[in-house]
Amino acid sequence: xxxxxxxxxxxxxxxxGSFFLRxxxxxxxxxxxMPQWLLRHLRYTAVAILPALVAPQVIWPSGTDGQFDLxxxxxxxxxxxxxxxxxxxxxxxxxxxxxxxxMLYFLG
Amino acid sequence: xxxxxxxxxxxxxxxxxxxxxxxxxxFASLFGLLATEAGLSVVEALTFSVAVIAGASQFTAxxxxxxxxxxxxxxISALTVNLRMAMYSASLTPWIGGAPIWxxxxxxxxxxxxxxxTSITQYERExxxxxxxxxxYFFGAVSPVAPMWYIFTLIGAMLGSQVPDSWALDFAIPIxxxxxxxxxxxxxxxxxxxLVAVVVxxxxxxxxxxxxxxxxxxxxxxxxxxVEAWMERTKPGRTAR
Numbered sequence: 295x296x297x298x299x300x301x302x303x304x305x306x307x308x309x310x311g312s313f314f315l316r317x318x319x320x321x322x323x324x325x326x327x328m329p330q331w332l333l334r335h336l337r338y339t340a341v342a343i344l345p346a347l348v349a350p351q352v353i354w355p356s357g358t359d360g361q362f363d364l365x366x367x368x369x370x371x372x373x374x375x376x377x378x379x380x381x382x383x384x385x386x387x388x389x390x391x392x393x394x395x396x397m398l399y400f401l402g
Numbered sequence: 403x404x405x406x407x408x409x410x411x412x413x414x415x416x417x418x419x420x421x422x423x424x425x426x427x428x429f430a431s432l433f434g435l436l437a438t439e440a441g442l443s444v445v446e447a448l449t450f451s452v453a454v455i456a457g458a459s460q461f462t463a464x465x466x467x468x469x470x471x472x473x474x475x476x477x478i479s480a481l482t483v484n485l486r487m488a489m490y491s492a493s494l495t496p497w498i499g500g501a502p503i504w505x506x507x508x509x510x511x512x513x514x515x516x517x518x519x520t521s522i523t524q525y526e527r528e529x530x531x532x533x534x535x536x537x538x539y540f541f542g543a544v545s546p547v548a549p550m551w552y553i554f555t556l557i558g559a560m561l562g563s564q565v566p567d568s569w570a571l572d573f574a575i576p577i578x579x580x581x582x583x584x585x586x587x588x589x590x591x592x593x594x595x596x597l598v599a600v601v602v603x604x605x606x607x608x609x610x611x612x613x614x615x616x617x618x619x620x621x622x623x624x625x626x627x628x629v630e631a632w633m634e635r636t637k638p639g640r641t642a643r
Contacts, residue, residue: 323495327550346619374584387577
């Protein structure tokens with residue numbers, strides 16, 4: 295069982311630490327002008343971090359204990375392709391989910 | 403349709419973030435379930451979600467708490483999983499840095515992958531929005547996401563039974579992120595940034611404390627910035643955005 299002191303230390307520490315990480319720029323830099331080179335890098339935050347977050351999950355999914363899984367890889371490719379073609383987030387999610395469940399069903 | 407008032411900005415934020423409800427519900431329920439399985443009470447599970455409001459790092463902390471890891475290491479690991487929030491904060495600053503401090507503090511607490519991604523996409527699409535409109539849009543995007551995170555943590559904790567693996571809920575997050583990323587590939591620089599980030603994150607998957615994501619993210623950002631600068635040099639008079 296999880297020790298209660300450890301649990302509450304983690305909850306409180308994680309709450310304060312996460313808030314600090316989220317506040318450090320919006321809160322402390324605020325309206326001051328940031329240098330051009332930094333802004334140029336920040337423009338690519340979302341398009342770099344999120345694929346980096348997702349890629350290992352696609353290749354080594356936690357749901358299969360890290361085993362390569364054809365339905366999951368196919369679902370990822372379908373989602374990305376439909377998203378690229380239609381630019382429609384909901385259509386991409388639904389076709390990805392349909393691919394995942396369809397293939398999980400047929401491949402058993 | 404362009405946003406003309408703060409009210410329409412708020413409404414558009416809600417609409418644009420609505421697809422995430424599909425993901426937040428299973429993800430939050432799963433956290434509630436796993437938390438009670440790990441021996442947390444319903445109140446403890448809910449407090450965890452309300453105080454921290456960060457799925458991936460909550461799952462990390464919960465996992466490590468059960469593994470006899472020193473508390474300090476649990477905290478550091480879970481916080482490094484959240485390091486990307488500092489990068490989101492930096493990325494949002496040029497857009498909302500001019501808002502009142504209380505709004506920025508509230509927005510900081512509510513900065514999660516989904517609200518960041520929705521907002522930054524909109525800010526870049528309509529750069530002429532005013533700061534109050536941007537804040538209204540942000541809080542609109544929060545509205546379907548954050549309450550669902552709390553409510554379904556609670557419901558999951560109260561149900562307290564095991565969700566079968568065959569539901570493949572682990573894959574809800576990758577699918578929604580991929581769906582959100584796809585429309586962002588506007589220029590060669592964006593594509594290059596994403597490709598480098600993916601390659602580096604796969605190579606760095608063995609780096610402890612999820613730091614591989616940060617390393618890969620920085621590599622992708624540097625790539626994007628370099629390609630953008632190169633594109634400006636080769637095509638004078640055109641900007642990459």
